[in-house]
Amino acid sequence: MAADATSPLDQARQDLVRAFEELHRAAGSPGMRKVSTMIAQGDHPAVVSHEGVRSAIKGLTLPRWETVQSIVAALATACVNPPRNPADEVARFLPLWHAAREGEPGGMKSARELALSVGWGTDDGHWTPEALLGMMINPFNAIEIDPSLAVPHEPLVSEDEWVQLGVQLIKEHGAELALRALLRTLKGDYVGAVEGSPFGYQNPDQEVVDAYMAFRYGCDRILQRLATEPNLLQRSISAMHADETMDREDRISMLQAESDPSLMREIMIAAPQSWDDLSEEAHHQIFGYLIKSISPAGRVGLPPEQRFQITWRIPEPPAT
Secondary structure (H helix, E strand, O other): OOOOOOOHHHHHHHHHHHHHHHHHHHOOOOOHHHHHHHHHHOOOOOOOOHHHHHHHHHOOOOOOHHHHHHHHHHHHHHOEOOEOOHHHHHHHHHHHHHHHHHOOOOOOOOHHHHHHOOOOOOOOOOOOHHHHHHHHHOHHHOOOOOHHHHOOOOOOOOHHHHHHHHHHHHHHHOHHHHHHHHHHHHOOOOOOOEOOEHHHOOHHHHHHHHHHHHHHHHHHHHHHHHHHOOOHHHHHHHHHHHOOOOOHHHHHHHHHHHOOHHHHHHHHOOOHHHHHHOOHHHHHHHHHHHEEEEEEOOOOOOOHHHHEEEEEOOOOOOOO
């Protein structure tokens, strides 16, 4: 008995051709020149000749993605009974084209493919790699999500901004830390959490978040200046003592801290190399010496250098 000679790559290309033929029929089987004209008249990523349309629909060649996207969107627009959403059709064709190009019908989708696709592909009862990923990454399967996180709320940042912040977090600190922080947050232990206040996103809680972020950013900038400016700490201490505009309670707090000899010894040897070894009290005292004020100057979600404005006791030297 002869073995089935159809390879996964051949099968994937046949699937793509069948999808093209089905969409072409649903659009009323327009001529290839008509499809080419429809593409030229629309807002599509590629200009496709009538021969290019024919080659793609008949499976004579495997076109590049921009060509497939343009043909599919144009045909979907022509579908009337019933109508079809061009974006949905483009999303449906992307994994078909990817499999036909790579010969990996069972491979994992790219991040872009996953963003364009609808659902997880388990309607036929078969588990896809994406569905397995979705099950594994969903914290719901590992923990009981805190009830306060299920309450509708106004987002502070867009989805794209949230993704970019997550990518930066993973780059700087690793994926394990990011995932464990996500799990902790979804269990209800989130920054600014207040019992009965979903997400801690009310104004008082946002002030707490801003204060924490401002302190972290201020410390980072302090380390940069300490590394390049001799005697900056000593000059800032003198400037703080001479500042007649300083809030009375802040001044009392700073002077009381100065009465602790061990704390002051810690502060006077502060340097970028020893910063992590200093106590939290020393960090706050040094912060008060160098920074007169720090406040939000931009909207939530911006990078710290755009989000916060620092007023230094000793102005920064001009850039060279």
